Amino acid sequence: MTDWSGPWPAEQDQPPWLIRGARLLGGAAADLLLAGGLIAEAGPAAAGSLPAGAQVLDATGLIALPGLVDLHTHLREPGREDAETVETGTAAAALGGFTAVHAMANTDPVADTAGVVEQIWRLGRRAGRCDVRPVGAVTTGLAGSRLAELGAMADSAARVRVFSDDGRCVSDAVLMRRALEYVKAFDGVIAQHAQEPRLTDGAQVNEGEMSGRLGLAGWPAVAEEAIIARDCLLAAHVGSALHVCHVSTAGSVEIIRWAKSKGWRVTAEVTPHHLLLTDDLVADYDPVYKVNPPLRTAADVAALRAGLADGTIDCVATDHAPHPVEAKETEWQVAAFGMTGLETALRAVQEAMVETGLLDWAGVADRMSVRPAVIGRLDGVGAELHGCPLVTGSPANLVLYDPAARDVVDPAAHASRSRNSPFAGMTLPGRVVATFLRGTPTVLDGKLAR
């Protein structure tokens, strides 16, 4: 059995790559020389010093961004390997331009011990397509009754810093307070799935015009906003870091804006689907549009975009939630919540934010790489360093993206084991051409490189 806890496999031995003429963050074209896992040279001069054995990639017309970082991915392994595995999920991530993903804790067994988080971390290293950062459960078994061994997970080889009961809300105010306090000891952050459980008992769709029309139990915005407001106040009270998962309502954006104006340590994410889709789509009861939190209204979408543009919402996170066909090929009410998203995230963000003029490519890099890396504590020291600027000396984690491409999303072509993409049949801009993880290509010409 190979020991995967040792030094990084053979990245130092990778042949160098010279990337020619990529537009760094959508700006001026430059060359990038990748060698020894790092960006050895960046700028117009790089071509002059082509080392022996270097491979050349013509990136004319492509945009270079730092490798994307997802704070919210469901890889389903262990337990639901029929929906996704670390192998297939990280393949999907690489194809989407990601070099690091945070694997949510709601696996079976739950990632609530050092043993499980280390297992997931090692599976990620073995797959070798992107860094897998396990998220630890806040409470044992996600049961919401007592704290999991957060310190043991933090001290494990997986070095967990983000903790979440995602899928369930830590609704007990005392438990949430203690969790926020406790993780201060190791610079952790609690990522909250904000959903007041009593207000959302049996909830199926956004409470509003559609829930009334369709006769489906409503998921009111206040159930999210009330928890966010409470948690912001708790984080301020104990001086800790709160991260709000998948913000979905206009009111949530307002509360987070207010909390940030106080200087409190509150960060937030929004999913690509909440930036692009509205609850009109549920009219035919197709469960591919069933997600938690639910798709909201056009006014919410506008507020989320504005919040992401002005930085109130720090980052985009996919909430990639693969499900097997039979979990969606059913009545709406019994269908699983969740959508895949890794392979469409950057394209959806281009459609929602760039084509609309709300963000430039430097802004996209900030919201999809730099800031999520900071929130996930991947900006410090150690091998798993992400969100770094595309300059000489940075780890060679980057994505080359063709913003001029445009085609119809076909989930059958996805590397994810599951097909529940809400963008199926939609035309989206963009194409991930290549992804590099510490100088090694994981994707070339839009296909897996290994």
Add this chain to the structure above:
Amino acid sequence: MNRHLISAADLSRDDALLILDTAEELAQMADRPIRKLPTLRGRTVVNLFYEDSTRTRISFEAAAKRLSADVINFSAKGSSVAKGESLKDTALTLEAMGADAVVIRHSASGAPHRLAGWVRGSVVNAGDGAHEHPTQALLDAFTMRRRLGRLEGLRVAIVGDVLHSRVARSNVRLLRTLGAEVMLVAPPTLLPVAVGGWPCEVSYDLDAALPKADVVMMLRVQQERMNAAYFPTVREYSRRYGLDSRRMALLPEHAIIMHPGPMNRGVEIAADVADSVRSTIVEQVSNGVSVRMAVLYLLLGGSEAQR
């Protein structure tokens, strides 16, 4: 007409009137010594019932049999559903058996939409969750027209648990299509939050609504609402939103009282009101058979059938 009847919104004004007129003709037949028509001979109608509803199932069964269709009753209890078969697999099974129409009753809103994607035959919604019950709305409209002679401009008060009521949703849509004016009367807890966008008026005050109503339709209060803080007590609900003889006296002389059944006597409707001459509750049941005959006839046999 559409191939399916899933929502009252599927029906244009002409479609709805055609169903009501056809039902009227078919109703005449009920008085004849032989009540059977050969129209749907050789066609198969499946009653796929995931929820107990004896009255709706036998109404559809009687309707199909009077049109000479073969009827298969498939109920969730004692079938493969109890073993966890999916709706899709059940649909494919019915398809393989050659069902020309599937009448579906299901506790999940939208189940008929899903079913329609998996079978070639016509899907008739016999009630899906809190979504719709279009044949109930049709039989209600049929009953109103028979009693009051028109639908255009009729003022209909629908009273009670609108939030969870498929009957209310279908009636609001159909009555709007047919030119009636609907007022929903309920405690605020039992109205959808966005009810303001519905094509009807809304009131919290039953006493104020009654003097203007030509029709008052009482909705059943489900047992499970009674302990979920929608209202403080059953007694208080009954006092504020129940129809008793004092309130009945507030109605105009000609007004009728409807209930889709089954009733909670003493809760939303007092026994003497339910049994009064103004009550159409028993008529609604017999009208249901005629209306469902018309729906099956028009969906399955209408074009090629001999009258």
